[in-house]
Amino acid sequence: MPTIKINDVALSVNPGTLVLDACRTVGIDIPHYCYHPALTPVATCRMCLVEIKGQPKLATSCTTTVPPAPKDNPDAVVMEVLTNTPAVADARAGVMEFLLINHPLDCPICDQAGECKLQDYSYHYGSGDSRMGEVKRRYRYEDLGAKIVIDKNRCIHCTRCVRFTREISGGGELTVASRGSRLEVTTFTGKSMDQNPFAGNVVDLCPVGALTSRDFRFRKRVWYLKSAPSISRHSALGNPIWIDHEGNRIHRFRPRPMEGNETTHFISDEERYAYAQYNRTGLAPVVQLNRSPASMDAIREALQSAGPVAVIGQGTFGCDAAQRLGELATSAESRYGSGDKTIAVVLPKYQSSADGILNRRGFMERGFRFGALAELLGKVERGEVKAVVLLHDAAFTSAKETELLLEILKASTFSLALEVEPSGLGRAATAWLPITNYAEESDFIVNHDGELRRYQKALQPPKGVRTLPAWMKDLAAIPATV
Amino acid sequence: MGVLVKKVELSWLDRTYVWPVMKGMAITFEHFIKQLFTPTSKRYTIQYPDMKKEIPEGYRGLHELKRFEDGAIKCVACFMCQEACPARCISIEAEEFSDLNITQGFEEKRPAIFKIDMLRCIYCGMCEEACPKDAIWLRKEYEVAAYDRLSMQYGKWDLMNTYAQADGKDRISQDPTPSVPRRTIVM
Numbered sequence: 224m225p226t227i228k229i230n231d232v233a234l235s236v237n238p239g240t241l242v243l244d245a246c247r248t249v250g251i252d253i254p255h256y257c258y259h260p261a262l263t264p265v266a267t268c269r270m271c272l273v274e275i276k277g278q279p280k281l282a283t284s285c286t287t288t289v290p291p292a293p294k295d296n297p298d299a300v301v302m303e304v305l306t307n308t309p310a311v312a313d314a315r316a317g318v319m320e321f322l323l324i325n326h327p328l329d330c331p332i333c334d335q336a337g338e339c340k341l342q343d344y345s346y347h348y349g350s351g352d353s354r355m356g357e358v359k360r361r362y363r364y365e366d367l368g369a370k371i372v373i374d375k376n377r378c379i380h381c382t383r384c385v386r387f388t389r390e391i392s393g394g395g396e397l398t399v400a401s402r403g404s405r406l407e408v409t410t411f412t413g414k415s416m417d418q419n420p421f422a423g424n425v426v427d428l429c430p431v432g433a434l435t436s437r438d439f440r441f442r443k444r445v446w447y448l449k450s451a452p453s454i455s456r457h458s459a460l461g462n463p464i465w466i467d468h469e470g471n472r473i474h475r476f477r478p479r480p481m482e483g484n485e486t487t488h489f490i491s492d493e494e495r496y497a498y499a500q501y502n503r504t505g506l507a508p509v510v511q512l513n514r515s516p517a518s519m520d521a522i523r524e525a526l527q528s529a530g531p532v533a534v535i536g537q538g539t540f541g542c543d544a545a546q547r548l549g550e551l552a553t554s555a556e557s558r559y560g561s562g563d564k565t566i567a568v569v570l571p572k573y574q575s576s577a578d579g580i581l582n583r584r585g586f587m588e589r590g591f592r593f594g595a596l597a598e599l600l601g602k603v604e605r606g607e608v609k610a611v612v613l614l615h616d617a618a619f620t621s622a623k624e625t626e627l628l629l630e631i632l633k634a635s636t637f638s639l640a641l642e643v644e645p646s647g648l649g650r651a652a653t654a655w656l657p658i659t660n661y662a663e664e665s666d667f668i669v670n671h672d673g674e675l676r677r678y679q680k681a682l683q684p685p686k687g688v689r690t691l692p693a694w695m696k697d698l699a700a701i702p703a704t705v
Numbered sequence: 706m707g708v709l710v711k712k713v714e715l716s717w718l719d720r721t722y723v724w725p726v727m728k729g730m731a732i733t734f735e736h737f738i739k740q741l742f743t744p745t746s747k748r749y750t751i752q753y754p755d756m757k758k759e760i761p762e763g764y765r766g767l768h769e770l771k772r773f774e775d776g777a778i779k780c781v782a783c784f785m786c787q788e789a790c791p792a793r794c795i796s797i798e799a800e801e802f803s804d805l806n807i808t809q810g811f812e813e814k815r816p817a818i819f820k821i822d823m824l825r826c827i828y829c830g831m832c833e834e835a836c837p838k839d840a841i842w843l844r845k846e847y848e849v850a851a852y853d854r855l856s857m858q859y860g861k862w863d864l865m866n867t868y869a870q871a872d873g874k875d876r877i878s879q880d881p882t883p884s885v886p887r888r889t890i891v892m
């Protein structure tokens with residue numbers, strides 16, 4: 224492998240590596256706007272300029288690659304990069320000044336403030352004041368539909384958003400029009416971002432506040448948000464996301480890119496806007512037996528005296544929950560899996576499976592059999608299984624399966640439903656226990672590609688609502704004989 | 706090292722104790738008579754609440770949320786004051802409004818709710834200092850009292866009207882522009 228020197232630190236890298244990436248591996252973060260690991264480099268912003276020995280001009284590190292080593296000396300030093308010379312500092316300050324010439328500097332009303340690259344780099348590399356004496360350029364407001372709001376005045380023309388709609392999501396709704404100082408990011412006439420099922424990503428991509436989400440707009444200042452690493456339940460891969468929450472409410476989901484995994488940079492809008500269903504509204508649900516509030520002991524007694532127990536677990540819950548639920552079943556065969564949601568595959572690269580039941584693998588590894596509910600119904604009707612424990616989330620089950628589950632519940636002598644909020648199905652069960660939703664607990668899943676993905680607790684569950692393992696511990700406990 | 710107390714030698718006149726008492730009473734009566742014949746406005750004692758002290762410039766009294774000529778609030782709900790407030794007594798909720806076709810910098814965000822808990826406020830002026838829009842001022846009103854706690858929670862309209870009377874402005878209780886998300890279809 225050829226060696227390159229970055230500020231006198233020697234580093235051997237594969238030929239063809241971007242200088243910017245190489246610098247990053249030795250802990251030198253080169254400021255950049257237009258470079259994005261998942262998009263083709265275009266070198267429009269000029270922020271990433273570095274000095275390369277032997278080259279007369281500064282070079283953009285986001286497009287400069289490490290050349291191959293000569294044949295006779297594979298470890299030769301092929302490049303010397305300097306990132307801290309006065310020329311580089313000067314160039315960065317110059318670029319910052321140019322970028323800010325027409326920038327409205329309306330951070331007080333800008334949603335990006337707090338996570339804005341323009342702010343960050345301005346502090347690091349820019350100057351405190353402006354030499355711009357003229358009136359700043361103003362654009363007309365353009366409507367991008369119900370998801371995205373654009374403020375062209377703030378745009379720095381990095382074209383990340385344009386490249387995203389062309390290269391990743393397809394559709395190419397956005398484009399760059401005009402030239403020079405009149406350059407603007409716009410849509411082709413009559414198009415909006417509404418048809419794009421991945422539109423929300425342009426908000427994350429935009430390094431400044433030019434593209435903001437209508438959903439999150441003005442809702443919270445980002446520095447008040449706390450982030451918990453989690454996963455999206457609405458994709459087959461369990462895409463890693465951040466849950467941004469404050470005051471025990473989730474305010475947004477955003478992708479949590481993982482090192483070296485390009486597909487984790489983007490999530491679909493369905494996943495992005497799913498956060499609302501994990502915010503609890505109304506009163507906390509209570510433990511119920513025969514539709515009236517009851518104690519845990521009564522339910523345990525009823526379950527333990529009922530007879531053989533079968534469990535039905537929906538494959539959207541965590542592996543820990545699956546394990547504990549499985550342990551409740553009388554025999555290893557009486558663990559059944561449920562859930563039959565499918566997701567339309569829009570971008571095959573980002574959605575490797577149409578199966579909406581993200582932890583199917585994890586449940587199967589723990590002895591749950593999917594698609595065998597009809598068999599269970601037969602067993603219940605023949606009286607081989609008396610009690611059924613159901614772990615359920617109405618959002619992931621079709622009407623047909625719900626009906627089948629309902630029949631099973633009705634046929635059994637005792638049924639216990641574990642749900643976040645009582646659904647029609649849950650109300651039909653003899654007993655009902657409130658469990659935490661996934662934002663309120665820490666667990667992990669095994670996704671369709673066999674990767675283990677963890678998620679962490681973000682919200683505090685209301686009083687009386689417990690995690691499934693906690694309930695299971697209570698249910699399995701042998702009551703003290705008096 | 707101890708403190709050296711100088712012993713005062715009293716003269717025989719002082720030692721009678723009657724003479725010093727008389728001297729003191731003379732001062733008291735002198736002031737009493739003086740005050741009787743001084744006009745009220747020149748006296749040291751201010752006859753509060755009939756009279757009020759002239760408040761110096763830069764005094765930090767009750768807050769005012771400033772408005773533009775047309776009654777629009779100057780505050781853009783940037784949360785800087787909430788961030789700066791050491792007493793944590795400001796709470797804001799932002800809303801979107803605009804019916805403009807041209808993006809005009811600040812005219813699309815404003816507070817829907819702006820509350821200051823005057824019981825918690827320590828009148829430090831940090832909010833005024835932090836405000837990038839010069840929208841919150843601490844002015845000269847200092848008689849902030851109420852019979853119950855709830856009346857000490859000042860809302861957006863309370864804060865916008867705190868000095869309306871003093872400045873001879875109208876009291877307002879409505880934004881000139883309705884709260885609608887920015888959206889223009891025709892180009």
Ligand code: SF4
Nearest residue numbers: 378379381382384429
């Ligand atoms: S809108 Fe944002 S992402 Fe798109 S070109 Fe402008 S600055 Fe870049």
Ligand code: SF4
Nearest residue numbers: 790826827829830832
């Ligand atoms: S004066 Fe000080 S304590 Fe009172 S609201 Fe302003 S910042 Fe807070």
Ligand code: SF4
Nearest residue numbers: 780781783784786836
């Ligand atoms: S700092 Fe000023 S503009 Fe910002 S929210 Fe407070 S009063 Fe409004």
Ligand code: FES
Nearest residue numbers: 255266268269285
């Ligand atoms: S990041 Fe290299 S030019 Fe923009």
